[in-house]
Amino acid sequence: xxxxxxLDSHVSVSEGTPVLLRCNYSSSYSPSLFWYVQHPNKGxxxxxxxxxxxxxxxxxxxxxxxxxxxxxxxxxxxPSAHMxxxxxxxxxxxxxxxxxxxxxxxxxxxx
Amino acid sequence: EAGVAQSPRxxxxxxxxxxxxxxxxxxxxxxxxxxxxxxGQGPKLLIQFQNNGVVDDSQLPKDRxxxxxxxxVDSTLKIQPAKLxxxxxxLCASSLLYPGMNTEAFFGQGTRLTxx
Numbered sequence: 001x002x003x004x005x006x007l008d009s010h011v012s013v014s015e016g017t018p019v020l021l022r023c024n025y026s027s028s029y030s031p032s033l034f035w036y037v038q039h040p041n042k043g044x045x046x047x048x049x050x051x052x053x054x055x056x057x058x059x060x061x062x063x064x065x066x067x068x069x070x071x072x073x074x075x076x077x078x079p080s081a082h083m084x085x086x087x088x089x090x091x092x093x094x095x096x097x098x099x100x101x102x103x104x105x106x107x108x109x110x111x
Numbered sequence: 112e113a114g115v116a117q118s119p120r121x122x123x124x125x126x127x128x129x130x131x132x133x134x135x136x137x138x139x140x141x142x143x144x145x146x147x148x149x150x151g152q153g154p155k156l157l158i159q160f161q162n163n164g165v166v167d168d169s170q171l172p173k174d175r176x177x178x179x180x181x182x183x184v185d186s187t188l189k190i191q192p193a194k195l196x197x198x199x200x201x202l203c204a205s206s207l208l209y210p211g212m213n214t215e216a217f218f219g220q221g222t223r224l225t226x227x
Contacts, residue, residue, distance in 0.1 A: 034215075036218075041220075042220060043114075043115075043202075043218045043219055043220040043221065044202070044204075044218040045218075046215060046216075046217075049215065090153055090154075097142075097159070097166065097167075098144070098159055098167060099144070099154075099156070099204075099216055101153030101154045101155070102153055103153050104151075104152070104153050
């Protein structure tokens with residue numbers, strides 16, 4: 001069955017440095033994968049999605065993710081972190097029409 | 112375009128009491144989801160509706176949880192009686208398309224339930 005594993009529960013970076021949030025997936029076929037962001041006391045917001053088109057997916061706020069079938073990975077990156085990026089990030093896979101969430105990675109950004 | 116509306120935003124109840132949450136999805140969205148998000152964890156699906164029919168309720172604790180979506184629009188989720196472990200944020204989401212490879216779901220802000 002399709003599932004995702006987020007490899008880090010907490011990532012801390014300095015403002016202006018690159019961000020890498022790691023996600024591995026498990027699927028018997030080409031999956032649909034998403035990254036959602038959750039700011040404190042706010043709803044979940046879609047950052048980007050992969051649906052079997054281009055393997056490099058660009059999202060909002062400068063984030064992007066690359067689908068790598070050989071590594072079963074869908075890592076989220078951003079070249080330069082901003083203080084406003086501090087939030088919880090969830091990697092998500094579709095299974096039977098439902099969104100299956102990873103456990104989340106909390107991103108902290110230091111000034 | 113209005114988003115997914117949920118109410119109340121916060122609720123505190125004693126264990127064994129009952130509570131209900133309400134969700135108004137985005138207009139025209141056929142699919143509606145209820146998720147439970149316990150602190151420090153990712154959201155877990157409780158129930159999925161397609162119009163007013165249940166598609167998946169396999170993870171809904173049916174001895175105490177119930178949900179309905181009358182007329183295929185608004186939905187309510189009820190807990191009766193509540194337990195301490197039900198303390199969580201309850202998220203409602205909706206999507207336009209029938210569940211499939213290109214489903215994009217939009218989430219409400221959630222209801223934070225505290226059971227004391």
